[in-house]
Amino acid sequence: MKLNAKYASRLAVAPMMDWTDRHCRMLHRLLSRETLLYTEMVTAPALVRGGALHLLAYNDEEHPVALQLGGSDPAELAQASRLGADAGYDEINLNVGCPSDRVQSGTFGAVLMKTPELVAECVAAMIAAQPVEVTVKCRIGVDDQQPEEVLPDFLDKIRASGVRRVTIHARKAWLQGLSPKENRDIPPLDYALVHRMKAAFPDLHISINGGIDSLDAAEEHLAKGLDGVMIGRAAYHQPADILCQADRRIFGTGADSDAAQAVRDMLPYIERHVTGGGKLSQVTRHMLGLFAGRPGARQWRRFLSENAHRREAGPELVAQALDLVLGAQAATAE
Structure with missing residues (x-):
């Protein structure tokens, strides 16, 4: 059953390693019929070289559900995207935001912010390989990059490759010196920059992520012109607070869940x-x-x-x- 992931991304639960597995997503779907759900990151090498197709398993009730892929080889990502499309996912997302050492060693995740040309090549191959929409989740920059300079260039390059929807985690990632957990808290949030990117790229569907912990905050970002909001830890640790009222307040459909x-x-x-x-x-x-x-x-x-x-x-x-x-x-x- 194909559903409109673009519509659903008005509110999304972030992909979170070790958390957003199929059991978690099933619970979240019972709390909200509309919210877009994401898998944990699945690496393209695991699917293509490792044959780990069990990682693509999900429950039909989860739709709309997006597959997040990690990788940096265009041909491999294209093949993994085809597998995701064949499995019935509503969206294929490329991870350009995860800062873990394990991810860096595989040359994917946030380190790809340093090579926007490679990201553009990857998403172009993914788009050409299959019919499902390809999206990107990124940071505003990494290490000593100046977000005001690198983020517009990054968005411009992936847009030229055919990406029309992007989620921006409004923090830098520090690839050395901070743990993945610290990277979720210590780098300061720059929501204003993400809003400026929406003004600069009005044709892009831009969602914001990072530190958003309530529907009130989500509604504020939407009211200011952003297309979507992605919530991570708050949706996991207090799912009822985020999801029980989401269909009514964010999507204008249905009654609150219980x-x-x-x-x-x-x-x-x-x-x-x-x-x-x-x-x-x-x-x-x-x-x-x-x-x-x-x-x-x-x-x-x-x-x-x-x-x-x-x-x-x-x-x-x-x-x-x-x-x-x-x-x-x-x-x-x-």
């Missing part, structure tokens, strides 16, 4: 996963923050953390945890 109902709707999925040999904790680790800031949040998190690893654990354990939450909420309402 975290407790999302849990109930996850139970058949959990049953299938466990029956198929999966572990309950593989799913519930992404659900721990579902009731963050709400009555019963501590009981929910503790019960799942202490019990989901048990061999016999299944959906009935999640139902028990939900009963604890509902009990706490009822007590609070009295």
Whole structure:
């Protein structure tokens, strides 16, 4: 089922390694029907040379869902893009923002900000290889680059190669001296620069990413003229705060969702996963923050953390945890 990823990118949950796997995305989809979801980064070499096609697996209910690729070889990225298109993804995204050492050693991620000509060659090959839209997620610059100079040049080159949609993480990445975690917090945010890029490139669909932790903040960026907002850690750690009202507030469609109902709707999925040999904790680790800031949040998190690893654990354990939450909420309402 092909859906409009451009429309959905008005709000997106960022691709996050070790977090946005298919179980996480399934939960997020139950909270928002419209928000664009992304895979964890999948490297082109893993798909093309390693034959790791299992990394492309997802649930049909996840649409609209985008595949994020990492790589720097145009031919290899083209082949990986074809595999992603054949798998049915709604968008193919090139990672030009991840600053980890492992990514740098593979010559992809944020280090590619230094070689915009290579990025342009990569996306041109990806676009030519298959019919799904190719997008880019980048930083405003790396190391000692001057973002005001390098970012317009970067955008100009990828636009000339056919890219029409880009997400800009509004921080520099420091490739030496900062860990990936520090790169998400320490370099200062420059939202104004991203807004200036939208003014300079009105034909590009530009989304902003970095440090955005509420729908209020997302709405502010959209009201100022940006085309989309991508939220990362807040959407993972407090998914209900970001996603339960997203369809109504950001897309103007549907009613707000309910975290407790999302849990109930996850139970058949959990049953299938466990029956198929999966572990309950593989799913519930992404659900721990579902009731963050709400009555019963501590009981929910503790019960799942202490019990989901048990061999016999299944959906009935999640139902028990939900009963604890509902009990706490009822007590609070009295």
